[in-house]
Each structure stands twice: as C-alpha cells, then as structure tokens.
Amino acid sequence: xxxxxxAKRETHVAVAVIIRDGRVLIARRPKHVHQGGLLEFPxxxxxxxxxxxxxxxxxVAEETGLKVPESSLEPVIGIRHDYGDxxxxxxxxxxxxxxxxxxxxxxxxxxxxxxxxxxDQDFPAANRPIIRALRLPSLLAITGDIEKxxxxxxxxxxxxxxxxxxxxxxxxxxxxxxxxxRLVASATRVCAREGAGLIVHGGPSVFQDAPEAAGLHLPWRxxxxxxxxxxxxxxxxxxxxxxxxxxxHAVRLGADYVTFGPVKATATHPDAVSIGWPAFRESVSMAPxxxxxxxxxxxxxxxxxxxEGGQGVAGIRFWWxxx
Ligand SMILES: Nc1nc2c([nH]c(=O)n2[C@@H]2O[C@H](COP(=O)(O)OP(=O)(O)OP(=O)(O)O)[C@@H](O)[C@H]2O)c(=O)[nH]1
Numbered sequence: 001x002x003x004x005x006x007a008k009r010e011t012h013v014a015v016a017v018i019i020r021d022g023r024v025l026i027a028r029r030p031k032h033v034h035q036g037g038l039l040e041f042p043x044x045x046x047x048x049x050x051x052x053x054x055x056x057x058x059x060v061a062e063e064t065g066l067k068v069p070e071s072s073l074e075p076v077i078g079i080r081h082d083y084g085d086x087x088x089x090x091x092x093x094x095x096x097x098x099x100x101x102x103x104x105x106x107x108x109x110x111x112x113x114x115x116x117x118x119x120d121q122d123f124p125a126a127n128r129p130i131i132r133a134l135r136l137p138s139l140l141a142i143t144g145d146i147e148k149x150x151x152x153x154x155x156x157x158x159x160x161x162x163x164x165x166x167x168x169x170x171x172x173x174x175x176x177x178x179x180x181x182r183l184v185a186s187a188t189r190v191c192a193r194e195g196a197g198l199i200v201h202g203g204p205s206v207f208q209d210a211p212e213a214a215g216l217h218l219p220w221r222x223x224x225x226x227x228x229x230x231x232x233x234x235x236x237x238x239x240x241x242x243x244x245x246x247x248x249h250a251v252r253l254g255a256d257y258v259t260f261g262p263v264k265a266t267a268t269h270p271d272a273v274s275i276g277w278p279a280f281r282e283s284v285s286m287a288p289x290x291x292x293x294x295x296x297x298x299x300x301x302x303x304x305x306x307x308e309g310g311q312g313v314a315g316i317r318f319w320w321x322x323x
Contacts, residue, residue: 010080010087014055015043017076017094017134018066018102023112024134025102027063034086035124041092052091064102064110072097077133078309079288081126092130126288132256133290136236138302138312140259140292141165141196144320146172149179153186155320160194163319169217169238171201184210199238204230215256220246229254240294242272244283251289259314260284262295263305267317269295277308284309 018025024041031037042063046055053070060068076092104110115134123131141163146152152172160168170187172180184200188210191198197214200206207216207230215236218226223239223246230253231237239250241258250258260283262274274295275283284291290311293301298318305313 008082008087010089012046012052013043013088013090014046014052014059015041015090015092015130016056016060016068017041017092017130018060018064018068018098019094019096020098020112023114024118025064025066025098026111026113026118027104027108030106030108035083038124039118039122040124040127041130043090046091053093056093060098063105063108065105066098066100066102068095068098075306075309077129077290077311078285079126079129080286081288083125088126090126090130092133129289133311136257136290136311137166138306139165139299139318140167140169140238140257140312140314141319142169142314142316143171144316145174146183147174149175149183149186152183153190156187157190157194158322159320160190160196162322164194165196165319167197167199167214167236169199169201169314171217173201180206181209184213188212197236199236207231207235217259218253218255223250223253223255226253244286247283247287247289247291251287255289257290257292257311258287259292259294260287260310261293261297263293263301264296266296277304280305280310281308 026039027042029036029038029040042060044059046052053073057068057070060066072095073093076094079090081088102110118131120128172183175183188198199215199217200210200213201217203222216231217238220240237255239255239258241247241250241260247258262269262272263280265274280293292312292314293305293310294314297313297315302312
C-alpha cells in the first residue's frame with residue numbers, strides 16, 4: 001500500500017522576489033511540470049544540507065544567470081500550502097541587489113512586473129499571499145481615540161503629514177454610526193490629499209456605506225459572525241486576531257492580512273495579556289497570509305517582526321500623537 005505520510009511530505013521551496021526599480025522578476029513555468037504554464041517567482045527545492053539562502057542563490061543563478069549576494073536576502077513570508085498532490089512550504093525572500101542581466105536559462109520566458117499588475121489567477125494558488133505581501137506596506141497605521149469628527153479629521157491630517165503611511169485603518173469605536181460615516185467621508189478627502197489608502201473599521205455595513213474605501217478591517221467580534229468574504233476582491237480585507245484559531249478563521253474568510261497581538265504590553269489596551277515574539281513566530285509560521293504584529297510596537301520593531309515571519313507592524317501610538 002502507498003505510504004500516505006511519505007506522499008504528503010512537505011517540500012521546502014526557496015522562492016526569490018528579485019526587485020529592480022519597483023518591478024519583480026517573474027518566469028513562466030514549463031507546461032509539463034507541477035503547476036505548469038503558470039507564472040512563478042524564480043526558485044526551487046532546497047537540497048538536503050542546504051540553507052534556504054544558499055538554495056536561492058543557486059536556483060536564481062541556474063534559472064536566470066543573476067548573481068544574488070546572499071547577505072542581501074531579506075525574509076518576505078512563509079506559506080504552507082497543500083495542492084492535494086503535493087504539500088509545499090514556500091520560503092520567500094527578497095533582494096534588490098541581484099547583479100547581471102536576467103535571461104531564461106531553462107528556456108522559460110521572463111518579465112519584470114509591478115506587484116499591482118500581478119493577477120492571482122496567473123500564479124499557483126499558494127502565491128496569493130506572496131502577492132499580498134508585496135503590495136502591503138510594512139507599517140500599518142491605525143488611528144487613536146477619536147471622540148469628535150472634526151477634531152479627529154484634523155488630527156488625522158497632521159499625523160498623515162508627519163508619517164505619510166500608505167494605508168490607514170480609521171478606527172473610532174467611540175463614535176456612533178452616523179458620526180463614523182461623517183468621519184469616513186471627511187477622512188477620505190484627507191487621505192486622498194495625502195496619498196494614503198483608507199481602510200474602514202467595523203462590520204460589513206461600514207464598507208457598504210463607503211464602497212470606495214481601500215478596504216475593511218474587521219474587529220474579531222465582527223469576523224467571528226461571518227462565514228465568507230464580505231467585500232469584493234479588489235479591496236483589502238483585514239482581521240484583528242489574538243490566537244492561531246482566529247487566524248485560521250480569517251484565512252477561511254479570504255482575508256488579505258491579519259493583525260496579531262498584543263505582542264508587547266500596550267498602553268492603549270492595558271488589560272490584554274501580551275504574547276511575546278516566540279508565540280508570535282509560532283503562530284505566524286502556520287499562517288498562510290501576511291501578519292502584522294500589533295501591541296506596543298513601532299517602526300523600530302519592523303525588522304524584528306519581519307525576521308519572525310511577519311509582514312511588519314501595525315499600531316497607533318508611533319504615529320498618531322505628536323509625542
Ligand atoms: N519556484 C517556484 N515554485 C513555486 C512557486 N509557487 C508554487 O506553488 N511553487 C511550487 O513549489 C514547487 C517548486 O518546485 P520546482 O519545480 O520549481 O523546484 P525545482 O526546480 O527544484 O524542481 P525539480 O528539481 O523537480 O525540477 C513546485 O511544486 C511549484 O508548483 C513559485 O512562485 N516559484
């Protein structure tokens with residue numbers, strides 16, 4: 001009888017995101033191989049005894065002729081995916097320092113592509129979170145307490161001027177529904193002026209009221225009531241998670257990212273128990289989507305969050321107040 005355990009053994013795959021002038025090197029997989037005909041990032045299996053970085057340098061040289069300095073590689077995301085016929089762990093690293101001119105050494109067509117132009121359906125299914133990770137920033141800004149619409153908008157405008165975050169979650173649980181809608185209407189203008197995408201915070205109805213928003217961030221209590229993705233695919237769907245089970249639910253909803261924490265003790269949620277980096281790492285290693293660490297973190301923690309497998313850091317304090 002066939003050994004099912006052996007058949008399902010996970011293949012460790014080194015995946016390279018090679019960036020030049022904001023574009024990423026993409027190849028087309030040959031028709032006859034696994035997931036053949038689809039687009040892919042260069043890479044291949046990590047050989048026994050090889051580090052993932054070594055494997056990347058080797059695979060990129062074999063496939064494209066480019067030379068990647070091993071020390072230039074930075075972690076992007078790790079994705080476990082079961083294709084049914086094969087389980088893979090895509091270990092994704094990026095570099096902006098590859099040397100040489102890329103050529104398809106195995107006859108495969110190559111192209112340099114903007115992450116915004118990558119379509120999920122052109123890549124193997126496991127690549128969806130990689131595309132999300134490349135489009136998302138490493139800092140996700142969340143607004144602090146907003147008690148009055150006008151005051152909140154002014155504070156948003158000056159915080160955006162100081163920090164210019166690409167994406168802002170406008171969170172204002174102290175406002176009633178009508179005031180929140182007014183806040184979002186004004187904040188949309190402020191964000192457009194400053195070039196930031198606005199993610200509304202709450203249940204699906206807040207997005208229905210603001211369908212032009214860049215996305216919807218679901219607090220866990222809202223996410224827990226849903227069984228499918230509540231908004232269209234072009235908008236960001238985020239979920240606040242506090243344990244691995246909640247991350248699993250967010251994945252089933254088709255979330256594009258989650259926030260996870262509190263990683264450290266935080267002044268904004270003094271009663272919440274912090275999880276620490278080791279538990280963050282463990283949960284993130286099983287999460288097939290970008291995870292922002294949250295709770296007592298700021299820009300100085302982005303590197304650590306990424307080393308632990310995360311997308312970066314989400315937070316309030318580092319950008320919202322002047323001091
Ligand atoms: N290189 C690469 N592999 C990917 C991507 N996405 C994805 O699911 N995979 C999967 O990861 C595995 C990588 O295998 P590969 O065939 O490229 O590796 P390899 O060159 O070492 O394989 P070989 O020795 O069998 O030819 C395949 O199952 C492939 O479907 C991707 O973006 N790049």
